[in-house]
Amino acid sequence: MRSGQPELATRGLYPNDQREALSPSASFEIHQRARIRLPSSLCKPSLRTYFDWEDSWNDDYAKRPALLDLFAGGGGAAMGYYLAGFRVVGVDLKPQKHYPFEFHLADALTYPLEGYDAYHASPPCQGESNMTPVRYRSRTPTATMIQAIRVRLIETGKPFIIENVTGARKHLVTPVKLCGSQFGLPIFYHRYFECHGFYCLSRSCHHNYKPIVASGGPNANGWGKPRPHASVATRREALRNDWMTGEELNESIPWQYAEFIGKYLMEAVKRGKA
Numbered sequence: 001m002r003s004g005q006p007e008l009a010t011r012g013l014y015p016n017d018q019r020e021a022l023s024p025s026a027s028f029e030i031h032q033r034a035r036i037r038l039p040s041s042l043c044k045p046s047l048r049t050y051f052d053w054e055d056s057w058n059d060d061y062a063k064r065p066a067l068l069d070l071f072a073g074g075g076g077a078a079m080g081y082y083l084a085g086f087r088v089v090g091v092d093l094k095p096q097k098h099y100p101f102e103f104h105l106a107d108a109l110t111y112p113l114e115g116y117d118a119y120h121a122s123p124p125c126q127g128e129s130n131m132t133p134v135r136y137r138s139r140t141p142t143a144t145m146i147q148a149i150r151v152r153l154i155e156t157g158k159p160f161i162i163e164n165v166t167g168a169r170k171h172l173v174t175p176v177k178l179c180g181s182q183f184g185l186p187i188f189y190h191r192y193f194e195c196h197g198f199y200c201l202s203r204s205c206h207h208n209y210k211p212i213v214a215s216g217g218p219n220a221n222g223w224g225k226p227r228p229h230a231s232v233a234t235r236r237e238a239l240r241n242d243w244m245t246g247e248e249l250n251e252s253i254p255w256q257y258a259e260f261i262g263k264y265l266m267e268a269v270k271r272g273k274a
């Protein structure tokens with residue numbers, strides 16, 4: 001290991017020709033940072049143990065550009081967009097009691113889209129996921145939902161993102177791939193982001209340390225064979241996401257991915273308003 005720069009290598013910040021492989025058996029160190037802060041107007045009493053919260057942010061929060069989070073789930077994507085500077089409003093067909101932001105119980109394919117500065121959509125991926133047994137895949141029309149939501153979002157004329165899993169990337173238009181290894185996270189989930197109205201440059205993905213979870217791509221067990229999932233407690237700690245249940249975590253994207261791509265989206269929103 002190049003002395004003094006091990007962390008850079010771990011995070012994939014060396015160009016390919018300079019990167020030095022870590023031992024696959026090296027255990028990944030989980031870095032703890034300060035907890036996420038929310039304005040108190042958002043922070044439901046039931047979620048206050050998970051977040052720090054502050055009164056003085058309320059006015060500022062109301063003035064932020066608004067992002068509509070379609071197929072919101074437990075709010076993994078939402079948290080990233082919030083950290084990138086958006087005011088986030090979520091829509092999901094099922095009640096989401098842990099969703100940390102304003103929430104509407106509704107069908108994303110018919111919910112009114114007017115009045116937002118940007119959009120994110122994560123249609124359910126079970127129809128294309130290698131985690132779903134083949135015989136159940138036809139129950140979820142992932143490709144049809146991606147196409148339907150794309151048509152609606154194009155009509156808004158605003159920048160937007162459609163996200164999905166590796167199996168669905170053939171239904172996305174020139175998507176950007178994000179992986180936990182690009183963020184120094186001990187998970188190798190691959191997620192694909194179709195970006196409309198802006199460009200996003202992603203860092204290269206590398207799998208040269210041992211993850212706690214790998215899915216959706218080549219890993220120690222071969223392509224498409226996920227390693228057994230780590231415990232919920234381990235995943236919550238590793239992803240710095242302690243407000244979700246295990247089931248919500250399974251469906252969510254790491255908020256770090258959405259924060260990264262959300263910063264590009266925010267630039268596009270600002271350009272649109274300038």
Ligand SMILES: C[S@@+](CC[C@H](N)C(=O)[O-])C[C@H]1O[C@@H](n2cnc3c(N)ncnc32)[C@H](O)[C@@H]1O
Nearest residue numbers: 071072073075076077092093107108122252253
């Ligand atoms: C992949 S999960 C979303 C995960 C979320 N983006 C996150 O990062 O936490 C897909 C969600 O879509 C919801 N869903 C399925 N069909 C829907 C529909 N027609 N309208 C709104 N939500 C729907 C499911 O209830 C599920 O919560």
